[in-house]
Amino acid sequence: MNLVFLGPPGAGKGTQANLVTKQCGIPQISTGDILRSAVANQTPMGVKAKRYMDDGLLVPDDVVVGIVEERLSSDDCVVGFILDGFPRTVAQADALKVMLQGAGRSIEHVISFEVDHSVLLGRLTGRRMCRSCGRGFHVVFDPPAETGVCDGCGGELYQREDDREETIRRRLEVYDEQTAPLKSYYEAASLLRKIDALGTIESVQLAIQNIIASR
Numbered sequence: 001m002n003l004v005f006l007g008p009p010g011a012g013k014g015t016q017a018n019l020v021t022k023q024c025g026i027p028q029i030s031t032g033d034i035l036r037s038a039v040a041n042q043t044p045m046g047v048k049a050k051r052y053m054d055d056g057l058l059v060p061d062d063v064v065v066g067i068v069e070e071r072l073s074s075d076d077c078v079v080g081f082i083l084d085g086f087p088r089t090v091a092q093a094d095a096l097k098v099m100l101q102g103a104g105r106s107i108e109h110v111i112s113f114e115v116d117h118s119v120l121l122g123r124l125t126g127r128r129m130c131r132s133c134g135r136g137f138h139v140v141f142d143p144p145a146e147t148g149v150c151d152g153c154g155g156e157l158y159q160r161e162d163d164r165e166e167t168i169r170r171r172l173e174v175y176d177e178q179t180a181p182l183k184s185y186y187e188a189a190s191l192l193r194k195i196d197a198l199g200t201i202e203s204v205q206l207a208i209q210n211i212i213a214s215r
């Protein structure tokens with residue numbers, strides 16, 4: 001089962017990928033993780049990527065694609081994989097298609113985690129962190145006993161810059177702009193499966209199971 005997960009930050013992709021991994025025994029491949037590990041293990045592509053990173057440059061498409069290719073050729077990917085954070089662009093999606101075709105494989109489902117931005121904003125802007133011990137809270141889902149005070153150590157809770165409404169709003173807009181062409185691309189290929197990602201963990205899991213079972 002070869003899957004791609006598409007969805008904005010905070011849509012629960014990581015949680016669901018973990019569940020599919022446990023259930024189907026296929027690894028979750030997140031671009032950030034494999035990039036770090038390729039660099040640490042000094043694979044041929046990792047060495048290339050490190051040169052760009054050391055210069056403070058974005059790692060170019062062909063190197064990212066090369067790193068994904070290295071990872072997908074590992075033994076544990078023989079039974080399948082979940083790609084998370086890749087492809088990000090239509091060019092990358094094309095490269096992925098060619099790479100898989102060369103190995104006699106293909107993507108079976110592209111699962112798009114659909115979320116209403118205002119709900120996602122509420123989720124993400126409610127996060128708070130303790131200044132002293134770093135423990136995380138949420139004003140709605142996991143509130144501290146006393147507002148603004150850490151349950152664990154009594155430290156002061158604050159909102160990270162990344163969790164501010166303006167920052168998140170911008171991040172979601174950028175995400176939509178980048179992903180819209182990718183969604184059209186996979187829709188045209190009849191691979192796009194949209195799921196409502198704002199349900200409970202169980203209901204989202206069920207929706208994904210139904211998609212996987214549908215072929």
Ligand SMILES: [Zn+2]
Pocket residue numbers: 130131132133134135150151152153154155
């Ligand atoms: Zn604390």
